[in-house]
Amino acid sequence: MMDNDSRIRALKKALSRPLYQHSLSVARYAAELGKKGGWDPEQAYQAGLFHDWAKEWSHKKLRQYVRKNKVRLPDLPFVLKNAPDLLHAYAGAFDLKKQGWVTNRVTLAAIAHHTLGSPGMSLPEKILYVADIASPDRQFKGAQDIRRLAKKNLNAGFLSAVALKISYVVCQGKLLHPMTLTLWNEAVLSLQGRL
Numbered sequence: 400m401m402d403n404d405s406r407i408r409a410l411k412k413a414l415s416r417p418l419y420q421h422s423l424s425v426a427r428y429a430a431e432l433g434k435k436g437g438w439d440p441e442q443a444y445q446a447g448l449f450h451d452w453a454k455e456w457s458h459k460k461l462r463q464y465v466r467k468n469k470v471r472l473p474d475l476p477f478v479l480k481n482a483p484d485l486l487h488a489y490a491g492a493f494d495l496k497k498q499g500w501v502t503n504r505v506t507l508a509a510i511a512h513h514t515l516g517s518p519g520m521s522l523p524e525k526i527l528y529v530a531d532i533a534s535p536d537r538q539f540k541g542a543q544d545i546r547r548l549a550k551k552n553l554n555a556g557f558l559s560a561v562a563l564k565i566s567y568v569v570c571q572g573k574l575l576h577p578m579t580l581t582l583w584n585e586a587v588l589s590l591q592g593r594l
């Protein structure tokens with residue numbers, strides 16, 4: 400198995416420069432949120448660094464990879480047909496595990512769920528979800544608001560992150576993944592302390 404420095408060098412080589420910069424920004428922010436919220440900052444950093452491992456794979460490659468390796472994800476036919484971009488999180492986690500680059504189950508789950516979310520999101524999953532959408536390299540207003548909220552309360556930042564993603568999909572006239580309603584309802588209940 401490759402040592403840590405070799406893996407990071409390989410990652411840097413494989414990703415485009417902007418995506419590598421984004422990954423570094425997510426890693427740093429995830430570590431910061433982890434330190435505050437109770438997720439090992441080193442694991443959070445690793446999750447951020449590798450979360451978009453498969454982001455630049457073509458839709459064709461993603462579809463083939465998921466079929467060949469029988470990668471499981473909710474409502475797969477819907478995703479294949481309507482939102483193939485969502486595959487990169489699951490395919491990435493699967494491939495990182497397969498290559499032995501990331502072995503920690505919590506980190507792998509956070510990577511797999513960083514775009515779509517998942518019912519019953521754990522703290523590390525929420526941290527990576529928030530860190531991805533609101534890392535400091537994202538300068539738009541919505542990201543700044545999420546950072547401000549997450550600083551005080553991770554669940555508030557998470558709810559705002561889910562809302563931003565939903566509004567983005569809705570404003571573009573695209574279909575929402577069937578699980579998104581569950582994600583939203585759970586985010587509301589978490590913030591209210593009822594979950």
Ligand SMILES: [Fe+2]
Nearest residue numbers: 450451454514
């Ligand atoms: Fe991603």
Ligand SMILES: [Fe+2]
Nearest residue numbers: 421450451531
């Ligand atoms: Fe990302």
